[in-house]
Amino acid sequence: MKAADYMELALSLAKATVGQTSPNPSVGAVVVKDGRIVGMGSHLKPGEAHAEVIALEQAKDHAVDSTVYVTLEPCAHYGKTPPCARLLVEKQVKRVVIASVDPNPNVQGKGIQILEEAGIDVEVGLKENEALELNRFFFHYMHYKKPFVTLKAATTLDGKIATKTGDSKWITSKDARIDVHLDRAKHDAILVGSQTVKADDPQLTVREPAVGTSPIRIVLSTDLDFSFSERVFDHAAKTWLITTKHVSEQRIQTVPEHIEVIQLNTDTVEINAVLDVLGEGGIQSLYVEGGRMVHASFIKAKAFHRIQWYIAPKMLTGIDALTAVGGQSPEWMKEAIDLEFEDVEKIGPDLKITARQKKE
Numbered sequence: 001m002k003a004a005d006y007m008e009l010a011l012s013l014a015k016a017t018v019g020q021t022s023p024n025p026s027v028g029a030v031v032v033k034d035g036r037i038v039g040m041g042s043h044l045k046p047g048e049a050h051a052e053v054i055a056l057e058q059a060k061d062h063a064v065d066s067t068v069y070v071t072l073e074p075c076a077h078y079g080k081t082p083p084c085a086r087l088l089v090e091k092q093v094k095r096v097v098i099a100s101v102d103p104n105p106n107v108q109g110k111g112i113q114i115l116e117e118a119g120i121d122v123e124v125g126l127k128e129n130e131a132l133e134l135n136r137f138f139f140h141y142m143h144y145k146k147p148f149v150t151l152k153a154a155t156t157l158d159g160k161i162a163t164k165t166g167d168s169k170w171i172t173s174k175d176a177r178i179d180v181h182l183d184r185a186k187h188d189a190i191l192v193g194s195q196t197v198k199a200d201d202p203q204l205t206v207r208e209p210a211v212g213t214s215p216i217r218i219v220l221s222t223d224l225d226f227s228f229s230e231r232v233f234d235h236a237a238k239t240w241l242i243t244t245k246h247v248s249e250q251r252i253q254t255v256p257e258h259i260e261v262i263q264l265n266t267d268t269v270e271i272n273a274v275l276d277v278l279g280e281g282g283i284q285s286l287y288v289e290g291g292r293m294v295h296a297s298f299i300k301a302k303a304f305h306r307i308q309w310y311i312a313p314k315m316l317t318g319i320d321a322l323t324a325v326g327g328q329s330p331e332w333m334k335e336a337i338d339l340e341f342e343d344v345e346k347i348g349p350d351l352k353i354t355a356r357q358k359k360e
């Protein structure tokens with residue numbers, strides 16, 4: 001195998017754990033000695049061993065004079081586990097190939113410095129882009145302390161999310177809905193507005209055949225007007241209810257205690273206030289599943305980093321069918337929010353378009 005192949009293996013070990021390592025990044029490591037893989041590992045859960053520790057344990061004394069391929073710069077700080085950079089020196093590793101350096105200024109380069117001062121040969125940047133994309137949410141949160149926001153919508157080709165009666169089951173295919181569950185599993189939290197709770201009664205969990213950790217369910221509501229028998233309030237995953245300062249104490253008393261109520265100190269549910277609160281709560285990534293008013297408020301606040309838009313090969317017609325994004329239309333095209341298309345994928349019969357805001 002070539003060096004790039006060993007890094008590809010380390011990246012696939014990391015990719016397999018995206019969604020389960022938060023608030024830590026997903027990391028993979030492969031130890032190679034005399035052209036043989038002698039150890040490999042992924043960081044599996046916060047507080048548990050880092051990828052390098054697992055791979056080096058497996059390598060035993062083959063670690064001496066080995067080359068270690070790791071997708072993120074080895075840590076230098078004493079977190080819940082001792083620093084990997086020190087362990088690599090202790091194990092007398094000869095060479096460390098790193099895909100991406102942690103962009104966090106107060107950790108960047110410290111791990112590499114420890115390795116180089118011990119005479120270990122260090123190379124940085126092999127498959128860097130894949131490694132940075134892999135931990136996009138983590139790096140974003142480290143920088144901004146607010147969640148990386150993905151807006152997800154699913155429409156017919158003529159841009160509708162439901163018929164005039166609100167019927168929307170289903171627009172996209174089973175394949176696309178499984179893909180949605182896989183994306184949910186990669187996020188720390190999933191968000192909907194109260195209209196969607198009332199219209200669709202969504203559960204918002206990750207379910208078979210997709211397997212993964214269900215995100216925290218966030219419901220935005222100005223009046224907490226629910227029976228709390230809705231599926232989003234069941235015990236299948238955590239649920240946070242975000243409301244405004246106007247809601248009365250007795251209203252809040254009606255909320256079952258397994259639901260966390262967060263009161264903003266704003267008159268309405270303002271998106272930036274929501275993101276601040278979620279950031280303070282350690283939410284690194286947020287998947288906004290709808291509905292059209294919520295999408296409108298995130299878009300108008302320009303408070304999104306990625307759009308994942310599914311288009312089904314169906315047409316509903318009708319100005320009275322529900323369009324994908326609510327709110328008021330701007331007057332002029334120049335007020336449009338400019339995007340850049342990053343990717344178009346075919347998922348079963350549907351298209352999945354990934355876009356980001358155009359950099360100003």
Ligand SMILES: Nc1c(/N=C/[C@@H](O)[C@H](O)[C@H](O)COP(=O)(O)O)[nH]c(=O)[nH]c1=O
Binds near residue numbers: 196202289
């Ligand atoms: N109508 C559709 C969607 N609808 C999206 C939301 O309105 C649904 O309430 C939510 O996905 C239901 O979540 P669940 O209960 O956990 O399955 N989303 C899609 O991708 N395709 C659709 O055809």
Ligand SMILES: [Zn+2]
Binds near residue numbers: 051074075083085
């Ligand atoms: Zn480490």
